[in-house]
Each structure stands twice: as structure tokens, then as C-alpha cells.
Amino acid sequence: MADQTMEKHTIIAWVEDKPGVLYRIAGLFSRRNFNIESLSVAQTEEPGVSRMTFVTIGTARDMRQVHTQLNKQINVLRIEDVTDNPSIDRELALLKVKAVSENRHEVVQLAELHKASVVDVTIDSLVVQIVARPDLVQSLVDNLSHFEIIEMVRTGSVSMNRSYRRKAGE
Amino acid sequence: MGKTVTGAQIVWEALVAEGVDVCFGMPGGAILPVYDALAKYEYPVKHVLVTHEQGASHMADGYGRTTGRPGVCIATSGPGAINLMTGLATANMDSVPIVAITGQVPNILLGRDGFQEADILGVSLPITKHNYLVTDIKDLGQAIKEAFYIARSGRPGPVLVDVTKDVQNTVLEDFDYDAIEIDLPGYDPTMSAADAASIARAAKLLNEAERPIIISGQGTSLAKAEAELRELAEKAQIPVATSLLGIGTFPTTHPLSISWGGMHGDAHCNYAIQDCDVLLAVGARLDDRLTGAFDTFAPKAKIVHIDLDPSEVGKNLIIDTPVVGDALLTLRELIPQVESNEHPAWIDQINEWRGETAERDILSQERDDLNAPYVCQQLWHLTNEGDCTVVTDVGQHQMWEAQYFKHTKRRSLLTSGGLGTMGYALPAAIGAQFGAPDEEVWVMAGDGGFQMTMIEFKTLAEQNLPVKIALINNSFLGMVQQWQDVFYDKRYSGTPLKNPNFVQIADAYGIPGRIVTEKADVADAIREAQAYDGPYFLEFRVPAEHVYPMVPAGKSNADMIRRPTAATE
Numbered sequence: 001m002a003d004q005t006m007e008k009h010t011i012i013a014w015v016e017d018k019p020g021v022l023y024r025i026a027g028l029f030s031r032r033n034f035n036i037e038s039l040s041v042a043q044t045e046e047p048g049v050s051r052m053t054f055v056t057i058g059t060a061r062d063m064r065q066v067h068t069q070l071n072k073q074i075n076v077l078r079i080e081d082v083t084d085n086p087s088i089d090r091e092l093a094l095l096k097v098k099a100v101s102e103n104r105h106e107v108v109q110l111a112e113l114h115k116a117s118v119v120d121v122t123i124d125s126l127v128v129q130i131v132a133r134p135d136l137v138q139s140l141v142d143n144l145s146h147f148e149i150i151e152m153v154r155t156g157s158v159s160m161n162r163s164y165r166r167k168a169g170e
Numbered sequence: 171m172g173k174t175v176t177g178a179q180i181v182w183e184a185l186v187a188e189g190v191d192v193c194f195g196m197p198g199g200a201i202l203p204v205y206d207a208l209a210k211y212e213y214p215v216k217h218v219l220v221t222h223e224q225g226a227s228h229m230a231d232g233y234g235r236t237t238g239r240p241g242v243c244i245a246t247s248g249p250g251a252i253n254l255m256t257g258l259a260t261a262n263m264d265s266v267p268i269v270a271i272t273g274q275v276p277n278i279l280l281g282r283d284g285f286q287e288a289d290i291l292g293v294s295l296p297i298t299k300h301n302y303l304v305t306d307i308k309d310l311g312q313a314i315k316e317a318f319y320i321a322r323s324g325r326p327g328p329v330l331v332d333v334t335k336d337v338q339n340t341v342l343e344d345f346d347y348d349a350i351e352i353d354l355p356g357y358d359p360t361m362s363a364a365d366a367a368s369i370a371r372a373a374k375l376l377n378e379a380e381r382p383i384i385i386s387g388q389g390t391s392l393a394k395a396e397a398e399l400r401e402l403a404e405k406a407q408i409p410v411a412t413s414l415l416g417i418g419t420f421p422t423t424h425p426l427s428i429s430w431g432g433m434h435g436d437a438h439c440n441y442a443i444q445d446c447d448v449l450l451a452v453g454a455r456l457d458d459r460l461t462g463a464f465d466t467f468a469p470k471a472k473i474v475h476i477d478l479d480p481s482e483v484g485k486n487l488i489i490d491t492p493v494v495g496d497a498l499l500t501l502r503e504l505i506p507q508v509e510s511n512e513h514p515a516w517i518d519q520i521n522e523w524r525g526e527t528a529e530r531d532i533l534s535q536e537r538d539d540l541n542a543p544y545v546c547q548q549l550w551h552l553t554n555e556g557d558c559t560v561v562t563d564v565g566q567h568q569m570w571e572a573q574y575f576k577h578t579k580r581r582s583l584l585t586s587g588g589l590g591t592m593g594y595a596l597p598a599a600i601g602a603q604f605g606a607p608d609e610e611v612w613v614m615a616g617d618g619g620f621q622m623t624m625i626e627f628k629t630l631a632e633q634n635l636p637v638k639i640a641l642i643n644n645s646f647l648g649m650v651q652q653w654q655d656v657f658y659d660k661r662y663s664g665t666p667l668k669n670p671n672f673v674q675i676a677d678a679y680g681i682p683g684r685i686v687t688e689k690a691d692v693a694d695a696i697r698e699a700q701a702y703d704g705p706y707f708l709e710f711r712v713p714a715e716h717v718y719p720m721v722p723a724g725k726s727n728a729d730m731i732r733r734p735t736a737a738t739e
Binding site for chain 2: 015016019020023024027031061064065068069071072073074075076077078
């Protein structure tokens with residue numbers, strides 16, 4: 001049944017910026033046994049409103065539950081599943097990679113091929129920064145894991161719907 | 171220009187403004203300023219001192235279920251507040267409006283593990299509809315006003331307001347509770363009917379059905395839609411089952427009533443559920459105790475689910491026609507679209523099953539010994555056929571009460587259906603009696619659960635409420651023993667109870683009582699309790715036996731275990 005297929009979903013929640021709101025949302029996910037692959041939270045253009053971007057995995061039915069349970073939270077203002085929307089999805093990652101003189105050039109080249117940049121250099125390591133679609137970030141991580149990744153931090157995905165573009169003559 | 175008040179006064183000013191006439195609580199260090207303000211300023215709110223804070227939350231629950239208005243309980247920080255949690259979780263599962271006010275350590279001590287500090291916001295978060303921690307006096311009135319609003323609106327539930335001690339002591343100028351505006355942009359409890367298309371789909375399914383049934387839950391009662399439910403059922407001749415909490419939403423004595431279904435529901439009801447072709451659920455959560463294994467529930471049926479809470483629709487079952495809206499407004503739009511109908515073959519079939527249920531009925535067996543179903547039946551007769559409120563505890567007696575006390579009146583059964591909280595009955599009955607002073611209120615409890623909160627004898631005696639208690643004593647944790655009989659090879663691990671002399675205990679609190687061991691004395695004992703002007707305690711000594719039917723947990727309703735007949739024994 002199509003309903004049983006596990007799929008990755010990106011969900012945006014606009015929430016009131018009140019103490020404990022993250023606690024409420026994170027608690028809800030664990031209590032209801034929903035997975036969170038990544039979660040990113042920060043303020044928005046509107047004072048007092050925070051925006052959370054979740055990446056979660058589940059069936060269509062799970063997603064309806066995620067949606068309705070989140071919506072039931074008093075401090076949640078709005079929920080949108082943007083998975084199928086034309087949207088801009090971005091993630092930032094910093095990777096500290098072991099790089100000595102023999103392989104430093106190879107690491108730098110890989111970073112460049114991924115449109116990533118090197119933001120810190122020591123005698124035996126590099127820090128690579130990438131801002132890209134989450135799947136491209138993953139691709140860089142996969143490639144750099146052939147070298148030794150000493151430390152990694154990822155922000156999780158954030159997402160914004162694209163505006164409707166008028167065609168010529170419209 | 172508003173008043174100049176302390177935070178402690180704000181608590182009472184708010185309660186008075188919300189029309190609260192009684193609250194249930196226990197003082198302690200972090201809530202002392204609130205208690206002091208009550209005495210100092212003589213606010214017109216009766217405070218009922220409880221014996222243990224769990225009692226306070228159950229009392230608020232009993233009051234909330236009876237009146238439909240939020241029951242109020244008060245406790246101090248740390249252990250006091252934590253003791254409320256069983257009652258708040260009970261209320262949360264069963265959609266009961268409660269406002270809990272708890273004291274919290276002073277702001278400076280927050281997070282420092284000071285004396286009697288616990289993270290009450292965190293502890294109560296998953297078991298309340300919403301909660302607040304107030305650390306600034308400017309937020310206190312707002313929080314309490316919103317708490318009452320959230321507790322009673324939409325799908326009701328418990329809301330907790332945790333108030334630090336320095337907020338209680340701080341003075342605020344220009345306080346005006348009436349001027350506070352609710353500011354909840356993420357919460358819209360406006361009641362509306364479901365969208366027209368889903369109502370039309372529901373009507374079409376019902377009109378085409380050959381074997382329809384309705385399952386009515388507590389939502390019908392919360393929406394005050396009992397009359398509409400009955401109108402729909404009678405118009406289209408649809409048999410009506412209820413959930414356990416839905417008992418009282420449709421008269422059990424009505425010819426279309428098929429009682430209630432699920433784990434210990436009536437057999438004919440479960441047969442009807444398993445065989446129906448359209449199932450209309452109204453305001454019922456369709457939880458596992460009703461459905462049995464989810465994928466085996468009503469396997470031939472298209473399911474229509476009317477519920478106010480969209481998160482309930484499709485949570486447990488795959489719903490063919492979700493109808494999200496207020497039960498009252500939705501039924502009003504649905505009824506004109508549903509055609510008059512008869513379903514004679516289906517109703518005949520159900521009546522045949524009903525006859526078979528009656529044949530196997532415990533009360534149709536010739537028994538001379540005193541048994542719990544007989545007590546339930548007699549209590550029903552002697553309360554003018556159920557003109558009273560029964561508050562049950564949890565276990566076998568709860569199931570027998572639901573089976574043998576034929577509820578016809580709305581909200582006449584108060585029971586912890588969702589959380590299954592043993593110890594609920596006595597304190598909840600105290601709260602219920604405060605909510606309905608002229609109502610005859612009966613506690614029906616088992617010997618196990620009753621002892622969990624028996625200490626509220628003290629509150630009952632002090633308040634001298636005319637609550638009558640029927641204790642069903644089989645000297646076992648009977649329901650657990652039943653499971654041990656069926657699933658654990660009769661190893662009675664932790665279930666036999668060495669009980670005290672209950673009547674002597676009641677007597678020590680000044681509550682008169684009587685032990686009943688003979689069937690012939692049941693009616694007389696009930697009349698004696700009714701005639702007494704005050705609380706009265708009856709202990710019915712019954713043998714250990716099983717509640718039937720029984721659907722094993724996780725199995726299909728079709729797999730219910732029936733009561734052995736004389737032929738099968």
C-alpha cells in the first residue's frame with residue numbers, strides 16, 4: 001500500500017517564541033514515536049515567532065499524525081509540509097578533515113568540486129565549509145569520509161518555498 | 171484603574187472572576203502566600219483540604235466531569251505538585267477540564283535543586299493540555315485566564331499553572347482581571363460543523379448501509395449532542411453502541427441500544443461491531459480497549475469518524491470518511507441528509523445475539539451467593555432505575571458496573587476509562603458531590619483500588635458529604651487475578667489481598683458502615699445507606715470470579731472468551 005511507504009518529509013512549524021516550546025515539540029516527537037532526522041530552529045521576520053524545520057521519516061499516515069499532533073500544541077501557529085513544494089532547501093556543514101601534505105591537495109580539490117570552501121588550515125587538518133542542498137552536503141560528507149573526518153557539525157536542513165514566477169506576458 | 175494586589179491575591183481574584191466556588195488542595199512552603207491570602211482577604215471560594223494531593227486532582231476531575239466547568243486543585247512545589255500528576259494524567263486521557271495551581275520555589279532557586287524543587291512544567295508537560303511556569307507577576311493573570319480558557323474550550327483538558335513563590339509575594343499595581351485579553355494565536359477552539367462534503371459522504375454511506383451501527387463516545391456528551399444522536403439513530407434505525415466513557419450518551423434501556431463494546435463489552439455488541447458494514451463513530455477515540463487488535467476491528471465496515479480533534483481521526487484506525495467537527499453541529503447537518511430507514515434483518519440478527527448474551531448472563535444463572543453484578547443491578551433498581559451518579563474505580567467492579575447498571579442519564583457514570591487509574595473513585599466522588607450537591611452520588615470500588623486513596627475518608631468525613639460507598643470486596647486484585655488465571659497458569663503473583671476491617675476504618679472516621687455477605691441483605695443495606703444523612707459505607711463480600719466476555723489484549727474482538735455455560739463447565 002502506498003500509504004505504508006516510508007518517505008522523508010520536510011515540515012516547517014511556525015511557533016510562538018515562548019519558554020519551553022522546543023521542549024514541547026521535542027517531547028511530542030519522542031512520546032509519539034516520530035523520528036526526527038534533523039531539526040533547526042531560529043527566529044523569523046516576525047518578532048515573537050520562531051521557525052522550526054524538521055526532517056522526519058515516516059508513512060503518509062505518520063505525517064498526518066505529526067501534522068495534527070503538532071497543530072494541537074497551543075504554541076504552534078502553523079504547520080506546513082513542504083516536501084512536495086518547489087522550495088529552496090539548504091544545509092550548512094563544517095568538516096574538520098585530517099589533511100597532511102600528501103593528501104591536502106586532494107581534499108581541497110574535492111571541496112572545490114562540491115563548491116565548498118576551505119575556512120581553516122593547520123599543518124595536519126583542514127576545515128571545509130559547505131552550504132548546499134542537503135543531498136549535496138551528504139555527497140561531500142561521503143567523499144570526505146575516505147579521508148579521516150576528525151569532527152563534523154551540520155545545521156540540519158532549512159527550507160523556504162519558492163515564490164511563484166510570472167511567465168513572460170502574464 | 172485596577173487594584174493593587176499581590177500575586178497570591180491575583181490567584182484568588184482570578185478564581186472568583188472565573189466563577190470558581192470550590193477548590194481542592196493542600197498547603198506547603200511554596201504555596202503559603204496563596205493560602206495566606208485566602209484567609210486574610212476571605213475570598214468567597216471554599217477550600218477543601220485533602221489528605222493527599224492525588225485526591226485533590228481527582229476531586230477536581232469529579233467536579234469537572236459533573237459540571238463541565240474546570241475543577242481547581244492547588245498544591246505546593248516538588249512532592250505536592252508531583253502528587254497531582256496521577257489525577258492530571260487521568261483527566262488528560264479522559265478530556266476533563268481542570269486548572270491546577272502549584273507553588274514553585276523562588277525565582278532565585280529555580281534550577282538549583284533547592285528544597286522541594288522539581289521541574290513541574292517538564293513533569294506535567296506530556297500529561298496536560300497545556301501548562302505555564304510564571305516567573306514574572308505581570309504574566310500571572312494572563313496565564314490563569316488562558317488556563318481556564320484552554321481547559322474548558324475545544325476538547326477540554328487539564329492545564330497547570332506553576333507560580334514561583336516570589337511572584338506570589340510581589341505586588342502589582344493596576345490589576346484588572348476582566349481587562350486581560352486572551353492571547354493565543356495558535357489556539358482556535360471555535361466550534362464548527364465538519365465540511366459539507368465530508369458530511370455528505372457520511373450520509374451517503376449511512377443511506378447505503380445494510381448493517382450500520384453507531385459507536386458513541388464521550389465526545390457526544392461533551393458536545394451535548396445526546397438528543398441529536400438519538401434522533402439520528404431512531405430516524406435511520408441504527409443500533410447504538412457506546413465506548414466505556416460514552417456510557418450515558420444513549421440510554422442503555424433503548425431498544426436500539428447495543429450496550430458497549432470492546433474488551434469486556436457485551437457479546438452482542440462485539441458481534442455487531444465485527445459484522446457491521448458501516449460504522450459511525452461519534453466523539454470516540456477508538457482506543458485499543460474498544461477496538462482489540464486495530465487491524466481486526468470491524469473488518470467488513472466502512473468507518474466514518476466524527477471527532478472534534480483532527481489528531482484522533484486516523485490515529486488508531488484507517489478511517490474511510492473522516493468528519494472533523496463538533497458532534498452537535500455536525501449531527502445537526504447530517505440528520506436531514508440521512509434517510510428514514512428500517513434495517514429489519516440486521517436488527518433481528520442483533521436481537522438474536524442479544525438473546526444469546528442474556529442466556530449466558532451471570533444473573534440468569536441460578537446463584538444464591540452474593541455477587542457483584544447483583545449488587546450493581548440492585549443499586550440501579552433502588553436509585554429509581556439509575557437516577558444517581560456512580561463513580562467507579564478501576565477493575566472488575568468497573569466492568570460489572572458498566573454492564574449491569576443501565577445508565578440512561580447523561581454523565582451519570584464517572585470512571586477513569588483512558589488511564590485506568592485505581593484509587594480514582596472516592597476522591598472523584600467527593601468532587602462530583604461538590605459539583606452536584608443535590609445528586610445521589612455512589613462510589614463503587616474494589617478492595618484493591620479503594621485502599622489506594624481510602625485516606626480521603628478524612629476529607630469525606632470532614633465535609634460530611636452524603637456520598638455512599640459500595641465496596642466490592644473479593645480479597646483480590648481481581649482483574650489482575652483474572653489475567654493470571656487466563657494467561658499465567660493461575661500463578662497469583664501479588665494479587666491476594668490481606669485486607670483490613672474496612673467498616674472499622676470507616677467507623678474510626680465517624681462514617682457508619684455495614685458488611686453485607688448475603689444476597690438477601692443487599693437491598694436493605696442500600697436503602698439503609700440512602701436513608702442516612704451523610705456518608706455511608708457498605709462492604710459487599712463476593713467470591714473471586716471472572717468478568718465476561720473477555721477479549722485478550724491485542725486480539726480481535728471476534729476472539730472474545732465467553733462465560734462458560736452450564737453445558738460447557
